[in-house]
Amino acid sequence: MPEKIFRVNLTNLSTSLEAVPADWAGLGGRGLTSTIVAAEVPPTCHPLGPNNKLIFAPGLLSGTAAANSGRISCGAKSPLTGTIKEANAGGTSAQIMARMGCKALIIEGQPKGNSWYSLRLTPEGAIIEKEEELIGKGNFAVVETLAQRLSGSIGVMSIGQAGEMQMAAANISIKDPDGHLRSCGRGGLGAVMGSKKIKFISLDAGEGKVEIADPEKFRAANKTFAKALVDHPVSQALGTYGTNVLVNIINEAGGLPTRNFTAGQFEGHEQISGETMHDLIVERGGKPRHNCHKGCVIQCSQIYNDANGNFKTSGFEYESIWAMGADCAVDDLDQIAEMDHILDDIGIDTIETAVAFGVAMEGGMLKFGDSNEMIRILKDEVAKGTPLGRIIGSGAGNVGKTYGVTRVPVVKNQAIPAYDPRAIKGIGITYATSTQGADHTMGYTIATNILNVGGSVDPLSKKGQVELSRNLQIATAAIDSTGMCLFIAFAALDDATCLPALIDMINARFGINLTAADVTNLGMNILKTEHNFNLAAGFTNKDDRLPEFFELEPLPPHNVVWDFSGEEIDTYWNF
Amino acid sequence: MQVQVKLFAFFREGRFKEEGRELADNTIVGQVIDDLGIDREEVGVLMINSRHCQFDTVLRENDILAIFPVIGGG
Numbered sequence: 001m002p003e004k005i006f007r008v009n010l011t012n013l014s015t016s017l018e019a020v021p022a023d024w025a026g027l028g029g030r031g032l033t034s035t036i037v038a039a040e041v042p043p044t045c046h047p048l049g050p051n052n053k054l055i056f057a058p059g060l061l062s063g064t065a066a067a068n069s070g071r072i073s074c075g076a077k078s079p080l081t082g083t084i085k086e087a088n089a090g091g092t093s094a095q096i097m098a099r100m101g102c103k104a105l106i107i108e109g110q111p112k113g114n115s116w117y118s119l120r121l122t123p124e125g126a127i128i129e130k131e132e133e134l135i136g137k138g139n140f141a142v143v144e145t146l147a148q149r150l151s152g153s154i155g156v157m158s159i160g161q162a163g164e165m166q167m168a169a170a171n172i173s174i175k176d177p178d179g180h181l182r183s184c185g186r187g188g189l190g191a192v193m194g195s196k197k198i199k200f201i202s203l204d205a206g207e208g209k210v211e212i213a214d215p216e217k218f219r220a221a222n223k224t225f226a227k228a229l230v231d232h233p234v235s236q237a238l239g240t241y242g243t244n245v246l247v248n249i250i251n252e253a254g255g256l257p258t259r260n261f262t263a264g265q266f267e268g269h270e271q272i273s274g275e276t277m278h279d280l281i282v283e284r285g286g287k288p289r290h291n292c293h294k295g296c297v298i299q300c301s302q303i304y305n306d307a308n309g310n311f312k313t314s315g316f317e318y319e320s321i322w323a324m325g326a327d328c329a330v331d332d333l334d335q336i337a338e339m340d341h342i343l344d345d346i347g348i349d350t351i352e353t354a355v356a357f358g359v360a361m362e363g364g365m366l367k368f369g370d371s372n373e374m375i376r377i378l379k380d381e382v383a384k385g386t387p388l389g390r391i392i393g394s395g396a397g398n399v400g401k402t403y404g405v406t407r408v409p410v411v412k413n414q415a416i417p418a419y420d421p422r423a424i425k426g427i428g429i430t431y432a433t434s435t436q437g438a439d440h441t442m443g444y445t446i447a448t449n450i451l452n453v454g455g456s457v458d459p460l461s462k463k464g465q466v467e468l469s470r471n472l473q474i475a476t477a478a479i480d481s482t483g484m485c486l487f488i489a490f491a492a493l494d495d496a497t498c499l500p501a502l503i504d505m506i507n508a509r510f511g512i513n514l515t516a517a518d519v520t521n522l523g524m525n526i527l528k529t530e531h532n533f534n535l536a537a538g539f540t541n542k543d544d545r546l547p548e549f550f551e552l553e554p555l556p557p558h559n560v561v562w563d564f565s566g567e568e569i570d571t572y573w574n575f
Numbered sequence: 576m577q578v579q580v581k582l583f584a585f586f587r588e589g590r591f592k593e594e595g596r597e598l599a600d601n602t603i604v605g606q607v608i609d610d611l612g613i614d615r616e617e618v619g620v621l622m623i624n625s626r627h628c629q630f631d632t633v634l635r636e637n638d639i640l641a642i643f644p645v646i647g648g649g
Contacts, residue, residue: 233619234647241584243648248583252641254625270592274648275584300648318648444649451647452620456627490647557625 011109028060031481033075043537059483063098070293087184090292091174099205138345155203160347163190167393213511221504241274255423268331323354355415363403412437435530443473454493478523605630619645
């Protein structure tokens, strides 16, 4: 079936199906969400006002049999950063959306009055429905209730209480194949969905299928591609230990931000490490391997049970565990799992919220290591929208201002994740120059700075870091447009058969002839589109800087500071 | 000389997490790995005192050697 743009206008409660403009035909995922935001959203608009738009788009290969192609992109102007934003996640929605022929869903306008709504997407289009029962409920209640209410194999994208209350750290949850949750985590896109008064979106593709222009070529390319993924040792380690395998190596390298970025090593690292987590999962009858979408051959997710063997959380990731763990000086994995579950249910970003707690601990709101108080605040304050809860739920930058803290690890007001830029300098360039605030996934230099994947660049030297970050950010923007999980990059960086097979699949899917150079150009164009949006929104090169404390405070154990000049950082944009 | 050796991920299976080892002066990193029965092909990252090093780096008294398989995440 021909792909369509599904448009929903909340101001007049209307929906429409539109032909895909020629300029958008070759785009998917992040490339498409950012192109639509840049084309249709006034850069100076208020992110929570009627002129912002919330865009969902599956990747170019989503809905096909391509391995690891189940990422959905969500875009808007971010209420946290004020920049353009794209956050992507696994789960089942990308595949269902692609199979119903939905190239992108554009949600615009804003309803008058206090009514809440839901959207139901089918191959026939979008339907707006009033919603009452689930308002005020968490994401798990939404998923469980909809499993009863709606028949068939449906996808769900929803917000929890944080999104309803338009907290700047609110995320959007995506149901996975087992009814657990994945998150379009960063930048407060859940608040944008809340500002449109949409509690959830259900998706049902019926018998819809994605058409493949050259099925034989597609099958052959997918076989090569999947083999490259499966054979790469990083994939194998991810399936065993999850992303949390990183705790020990980043700690060993002296780059694990600890106690609100005052040290690069955490004495409790072993207790929260991937190795410890793996043993606990096995001992309690959980699953070390779990796929967040059908067709994933890496399976970095897991089922983490509590001490009684009951499900506690899944998709228990390094970034979340680091943030609630080392950054807040908590060394108890079960307490961290409890918080992970609550954060999923409330629908709020684990990185932003936990880094906000780290700043709050420094400001004196609570003590470092007090995980009981963190859990209490999440349940009694954030979930209920008390003034204290809203201060935490609005992110690390907000807490820093409220408590007069100067050590506030944010770029463009978004919390810096699990790698200290003083000890791992390439990632500092990514944090500074990313079009979306501090975000490791924008250009994951850790691969080359620490892991020796795609070569090696000394993490403590300035040499080669700008070029490394630039190349990775360009490649990432392209990968984020395909629907592929970013973890294909480890194989792509090391295995010469991987990227050509990916391009062959895109060509076979659409009957086109993209080259590797075309894919690089796509990545560059996406970055420039996003950058131009930010410039028009009022950002300048002076916003591409790390917080001052990184220049002033040496980080143990290497006792290094951030020493890139503004001029050096600005050379990033020379392409 | 005394060197502290740390192992990670599946390198720990049937071996240890951390162990002090008495080594001859000027022992290189690769020798320690060979003595542990670890296949060099499986080694992803090596660090001495939190700095990356190579198979042929010479160990010194009281060094802390960390040996990781090929791993990743993010």
